[in-house]
Amino acid sequence: MIQTINLQKAYNGTIVLDIPELIIKKGEVFGIVGNNGAGKTTFFSLVLDLIRASKGKIFLNKIDVAETEDWKEFTGAYIDESFTIGYLTPNEYFNFIGELRGMNANDISIFLDDFKEFFNDEILDKKKFIRDLSKGNQKKLGVVGALLGYPELIVLDEPFANLDPSSQFKLRKIIKEFAAKNNITVLISSHDLDNITDVCKRLVILERGKIIKDVQKTESTLSELEEFFTGEIKE
Amino acid sequence: MKRNLFYFAWRELIRSANLRKNMATKGVLIFIAIYFSFMALIVGFNLSEYIENNFPSQSPISAFNSLIFIYIGSEFVIRIMVQNLPTFGFKAFLIVPVKRKRIARYMLNKSVFHFFNILPLFLILPFALKVAINILDTYAFIAWLASLLLMIFINHFLAIYVKWRTNESTMLFYGFLLFAFGIFTIDYYNVFDITASFGKIFDFIILNPLLIVVFIISLIGSYFINYKYLINRFYLDELSQKKKEGVKHDFSWLNQVGEYGKMLSLEVKMIVRNKRPRTTAMMSVLFIFYGLILYKPDNGEVPETILVIGGMFMIGIFGMMYGQFFPAWHSRYYPFLMSQNIKMKQILQSAFFLITVTNIVFYLFSLAYILITPKVLYIHFVVMLYNVGVNTFVIFALGLGSRKAIDLERGAMFNYQGSGAAQWLMVFPIILGPLALYGILSAIFGSVVAYSTLGVLGLIGIILHPRLIDYFTKKYLSKKHIMISAYKNS
Numbered sequence: 001m002i003q004t005i006n007l008q009k010a011y012n013g014t015i016v017l018d019i020p021e022l023i024i025k026k027g028e029v030f031g032i033v034g035n036n037g038a039g040k041t042t043f044f045s046l047v048l049d050l051i052r053a054s055k056g057k058i059f060l061n062k063i064d065v066a067e068t069e070d071w072k073e074f075t076g077a078y079i080d081e082s083f084t085i086g087y088l089t090p091n092e093y094f095n096f097i098g099e100l101r102g103m104n105a106n107d108i109s110i111f112l113d114d115f116k117e118f119f120n121d122e123i124l125d126k127k128k129f130i131r132d133l134s135k136g137n138q139k140k141l142g143v144v145g146a147l148l149g150y151p152e153l154i155v156l157d158e159p160f161a162n163l164d165p166s167s168q169f170k171l172r173k174i175i176k177e178f179a180a181k182n183n184i185t186v187l188i189s190s191h192d193l194d195n196i197t198d199v200c201k202r203l204v205i206l207e208r209g210k211i212i213k214d215v216q217k218t219e220s221t222l223s224e225l226e227e228f229f230t231g232e233i234k235e
Numbered sequence: 236m237k238r239n240l241f242y243f244a245w246r247e248l249i250r251s252a253n254l255r256k257n258m259a260t261k262g263v264l265i266f267i268a269i270y271f272s273f274m275a276l277i278v279g280f281n282l283s284e285y286i287e288n289n290f291p292s293q294s295p296i297s298a299f300n301s302l303i304f305i306y307i308g309s310e311f312v313i314r315i316m317v318q319n320l321p322t323f324g325f326k327a328f329l330i331v332p333v334k335r336k337r338i339a340r341y342m343l344n345k346s347v348f349h350f351f352n353i354l355p356l357f358l359i360l361p362f363a364l365k366v367a368i369n370i371l372d373t374y375a376f377i378a379w380l381a382s383l384l385l386m387i388f389i390n391h392f393l394a395i396y397v398k399w400r401t402n403e404s405t406m407l408f409y410g411f412l413l414f415a416f417g418i419f420t421i422d423y424y425n426v427f428d429i430t431a432s433f434g435k436i437f438d439f440i441i442l443n444p445l446l447i448v449v450f451i452i453s454l455i456g457s458y459f460i461n462y463k464y465l466i467n468r469f470y471l472d473e474l475s476q477k478k479k480e481g482v483k484h485d486f487s488w489l490n491q492v493g494e495y496g497k498m499l500s501l502e503v504k505m506i507v508r509n510k511r512p513r514t515t516a517m518m519s520v521l522f523i524f525y526g527l528i529l530y531k532p533d534n535g536e537v538p539e540t541i542l543v544i545g546g547m548f549m550i551g552i553f554g555m556m557y558g559q560f561f562p563a564w565h566s567r568y569y570p571f572l573m574s575q576n577i578k579m580k581q582i583l584q585s586a587f588f589l590i591t592v593t594n595i596v597f598y599l600f601s602l603a604y605i606l607i608t609p610k611v612l613y614i615h616f617v618v619m620l621y622n623v624g625v626n627t628f629v630i631f632a633l634g635l636g637s638r639k640a641i642d643l644e645r646g647a648m649f650n651y652q653g654s655g656a657a658q659w660l661m662v663f664p665i666i667l668g669p670l671a672l673y674g675i676l677s678a679i680f681g682s683v684v685a686y687s688t689l690g691v692l693g694l695i696g697i698i699l700h701p702r703l704i705d706y707f708t709k710k711y712l713s714k715k716h717i718m719i720s721a722y723k724n725s
Contacts, residue, residue, distance in 0.1 A: 069712070075576075096497060100577050
């Protein structure tokens with residue numbers, strides 16, 4: 001699904017991301033953890049061709065992202081607030097994305113029915129612009145927008161941040177079930193070790209732009225991660 | 236430690252992250268201010284002559300007084316449109332022990348330092364020192380001058396108050412416009428001569444200088460209602476200028492236009508629902524009346540050059556004003572657009588469609604000027620072809636240099652946020668280019684050749700537009716990363 005070859009991103013000669021080889025298989029729920037400045041958002045931006053790689057390439061389904069725009073057909077993403085459009089209502093926003101992914105109004109409303117509980121009656125069918133929603137609700141909207149239309153690849157940067165505890169639990173469940181049911185590849189980053197180990201099947205620790213640990217999730221993964229970040233065991 | 240709040244405002248200004256940018260746009264505003272001051276000074280110095288010529292039977296002072304209302308009235312309307320409300324980052328002070336009264340007083344006092352309160356001095360002082368001082372005795376002169384100055388500040392505070400209020404509800408705003416229009420109509424058709432009656436107040440002051448007290452009381456009153464208003468609204472949600480708007484229309488029918496219909500309907504929603512593009516669009520509509528001023532028959536004929544210039548503006552103004560910030564209108568969510576299943580090509584197609592349609596619509600509207608001269612029928616047509624076929628692509632080419640994000644929620648009037656050199660330079664290729672082409676060709680070969688050339692160039696552009704759009708799609712894709720990061724950082 002995703003393949004990187006000698007990927008490097010440098011700003012003014014400082015290498016901020018360096019991933020010689022990474023292959024993510026279809027249907028994998030792939031998590032990235034790392035401290036601030038580790039390169040998580042940089043990596044996601046490279047996957048979405050929002051920034052240009054200094055070296056190397058990224059292929060999504062064998063399509064070079066920097067080469068054509070065709071990968072957009074099967075990719076959904078939510079990186080930050082620039083992925084919402086403030087002057088649309090939530091319904092218009094979902095319709096805009098959904099129609100671009102080949103759904104009709106009916107498909108979209110059936111799709112959104114599954115998220116009624118997650119939205120907690122605060123988002124859909126309100127005649128309110130997105131810019132007037134709270135930060136948490138904007139995030140919920142953006143994340144569901146990324147799932148809309150079952151794209152093969154979903155990229156979510158910090159989906160759990162700004163959400164209230166019960167929404168975080170709901171979102172965990174949503175991502176897990178959604179990915180498993182539709183065999184969808186998901187890329188997630190988070191600062192919350194608990195959430196991300198629960199959701200992901202494969203976890204990667206990124207530090208100063210390099211992958212320093214790449215494991216399949218097991219029973220002990222969470223405690224290993226905690227140990228790593230509290231600095232008790234040095235790799 | 237009791238620090239004057241002006242200290243914080245000063246720090247806010249000199250320490251703001253984009254001081255240099257602020258300075259550049261301030262420079263433009265200062266230039267405009269100097270220009271208007273200069274104009275006011277010229278008018279001020281010529282006022283006595285003008286009054287002598289036009290009101291020979293009246294004393295110059297009462298003639299001057301009878302003109303005051305025209306100035307004050309129009310200034311009031313302009314203030315409502317243009318003047319900024321006194322804003323101040325009061326949020327941080329709400330929870331520290333600074334009295335609300337002090338913050339409110341500070342906000343109001345600060346607002347007094349405004350260009351609109353200085354401009355009328357350039358009009359008044361030359362007349363006062365040249366004419367009035369020689370006619371009136373000392374007490375009358377002082378009272379009269381003081382009443383004028385007080386009037387400026389009364390106007391200032393009333394305008395602020397009305398603006399607070401109209402900001403709270405759109406209904407009130409339109410109500411105010413209707414009211415202003417009503418006053419104008421009543422005065423214009425002499426139903427009741429407000430202008431003269433207003434002038435009488437000042438005549439009266441000259442006769443009874445002590446009545447100046449009335450002005451002082453009105454000023455205090457107008458200050459006080461603002462003060463009251465502010466004091467009662469020191470809550471984050473009440474004093475913020477944000478209005479919550481309901482949704483009226485969703486333009487989903489535009490989705491059917493074609494592959495790029497979804498983008499088009501987004502574009503239209505962007506224009507209708509955000510303050511800055513909306514004012515831009517409304518101003519372009521008003522431009523259709525430009526011809527009423529411009530198309531004055533000169534010896535029975537409107538010169539053809541004037542018709543070309545008028546056509547350029549009236550038909551193309553939307554394209555130019557919208558185009559000067561293309562694609563920065565979408566800057567706040569550009570990364571989103573770039574990762575959705577929407578092709579760059581469709582974004583350009585929808586912009587092209589929008590500019591073309593507005594050109595056609597404005598052309599049809601401009602045909603009303605057939606009543607002045609039938610030539611507009613073909614001259615405007617040729618200009619429209621050129622606008623669509625050539626200028627649109629000039630706009631696309633200039634848009635490649637777009638680096639500054641646009642804040643959609645701020646008014647467009649005197650708003651230079653997001654303007655850079657490119658926005659000023661675009662005047663040259665877009666307006667002066669075709670004008671020069673027309674001028675040179677018509678001087679050498681005659682106007683028929685000039686018109687045909689403009690028209691044919693436009694037609695070529697229209698016929699080749701699919702290819703040109705493909706070309707620009709590639710260009711925009713290659714600039715994509717630079718634009719995304721530049722928008723983010725601006």
